[in-house]
Amino acid sequence: MNASNDFSRMPKRLGTNCIKWDTLDSTYHEEDLLPMWIADMDFCAFQPIREKLQKVLDQGVLGYTFAGDDLYQAVIDWQKRHHHISYTRDETLFISGVVPAIAVVLQALSAPGEAVMINDPVYPPFTNVVQANDRKLVRSALETNHGKFLFDFPDIEEKFKKENVKLFILCSPHNPGGRVWTKAELHQLGELCRKYQVKVISDEIHQDLIYPGNIFTTFLNCGDFDDFAVTLAAPTKTFNLAGIKNSMIFVRNQAMRQAIKDVMLMNKQDEINTFGYAGTQAAYELGDKWLADLLIYLEENMILVRDFLKTHLPKIKMMIPEGTYLIWLDFSAYGLSDSALEEKMIHKAKVVLNPGIIFGPAGSGHMRLNIACPQENVVEALRRIQNAFAK
Numbered sequence: 101m102n103a104s105n106d107f108s109r110m111p112k113r114l115g116t117n118c119i120k121w122d123t124l125d126s127t128y129h130e131e132d133l134l135p136m137w138i139a140d141m142d143f144c145a146f147q148p149i150r151e152k153l154q155k156v157l158d159q160g161v162l163g164y165t166f167a168g169d170d171l172y173q174a175v176i177d178w179q180k181r182h183h184h185i186s187y188t189r190d191e192t193l194f195i196s197g198v199v200p201a202i203a204v205v206l207q208a209l210s211a212p213g214e215a216v217m218i219n220d221p222v223y224p225p226f227t228n229v230v231q232a233n234d235r236k237l238v239r240s241a242l243e244t245n246h247g248k249f250l251f252d253f254p255d256i257e258e259k260f261k262k263e264n265v266k267l268f269i270l271c272s273p274h275n276p277g278g279r280v281w282t283k284a285e286l287h288q289l290g291e292l293c294r295k296y297q298v299k300v301i302s303d304e305i306h307q308d309l310i311y312p313g314n315i316f317t318t319f320l321n322c323g324d325f326d327d328f329a330v331t332l333a334a335p336t337k338t339f340n341l342a343g344i345k346n347s348m349i350f351v352r353n354q355a356m357r358q359a360i361k362d363v364m365l366m367n368k369q370d371e372i373n374t375f376g377y378a379g380t381q382a383a384y385e386l387g388d389k390w391l392a393d394l395l396i397y398l399e400e401n402m403i404l405v406r407d408f409l410k411t412h413l414p415k416i417k418m419m420i421p422e423g424t425y426l427i428w429l430d431f432s433a434y435g436l437s438d439s440a441l442e443e444k445m446i447h448k449a450k451v452v453l454n455p456g457i458i459f460g461p462a463g464s465g466h467m468r469l470n471i472a473c474p475q476e477n478v479v480e481a482l483r484r485i486q487n488a489f490a491k
């Protein structure tokens with residue numbers, strides 16, 4: 101391993117305006133907190149990405165930039181090589197972030213007042229985007245079976261009919277549960293959407309973070325869904341580039357593509373950030389081995405958490421993630437309210453996790469742990485949680 105992918109080395113983050121570390125004091129007024137929350141990795145960026153950014157800086161000028169052939173090719177090749185799907189340049193749209201992409205697609209493919217379905221629990225901005233855009237939020241709670249989330253198909257169908265749902269925002273792989281939905285599950289979901297004429301936004305930002313034994317299938321490879329579904333992807337989770345965001349909307353149907361482009365133009369969102377461009381290209385051209393090493397490290401952290409909880413904190417039930425670096429923990433055996441659980445985590449354990457309740461009503465009694473950090477920090481977080489909860 102070279103210095104750039106020594107995942108065990110903690111980079112300096114305090115004092116860098118980093119949301120994960122530098123907002124704790126003002127949020128919690130508590131000293132010595134260990135942040136294990138927002139989906140941001142405490143690892144240095146892959147060295148060739150940093151070199152590419154340096155080259156951009158060395159040009160001296162940081163003016164308007166357009167997406168060139170080399171960027172399209174890097175993205176298209178990554179999708180082909182890692183996800184076995186062929187996109188053309190026309191089918192690939194660049195946009196600053198995945199959440200902005202959800203908003204744009206939602207505006208393009210639905211109208212105010214229409215019903216939009218999301219799962220419960222799910223990544224909180226899904227709720228915010230739906231509500232801020234004046235759509236009607238419809239939740240379908242996931243079932244838990246043998247410690248895994250499953251779609252509740254009868255509930256989804258019932259609500260499609262009853263609420264006249266027009267759009268489904270899918271989180272694939274699932275945040276916070278780490279489920280890597282199987283092709284069969286996604287096929288069944290897609291067919292249900294076709295039957296009720298529900299369009300699909302498949303947020304696949306975690307698509308590259310898959311543990312051995314699981315297979316991620318991009319939604320457009322799960323059936324004949326091109327005419328009612330779009331997929332969203334980005335190098336920002338995979339390579340931790342959220343500070344230089346650049347994301348993709350993949351859309352094959354021409355009418356949907358035009359509608360999405362129109363909304364982007366209305367908001368003058370048709371340009372690309374120079375650093376986002378450079379980072380994406382370097383990541384996708386050169387990052388295969390770095391990603392493979394990252395996944396080995398993350399899996400070790402995940403197993404460490406699993407084994408520690410089993411031995412020392414058996415009342416906390418862990419959903420074993422199939423992908424993502426996020427772990428969904430069930431604290432309900434402690435019988436605490438959501439606010440008491442958060443209080444205890446912050447002021448007794450002094451570890452910052454995401455409270456489960458922000459992911460939807462089904463998240464009550466849960467917390468989400470981010471394990472994308474040096475192992476030393478994972479061990480320290482577990483030790484602190486043990487001190488606070490084992491007694």
Ligand SMILES: Cc1ncc(COP(=O)(O)O)c(C=O)c1O
Binds near residue numbers: 196271275305334
């Ligand atoms: C499912 C999901 N979508 C989107 C995002 C954020 O995307 P962006 O920062 O590109 O808006 C995250 C970040 O954690 C996420 O988990």
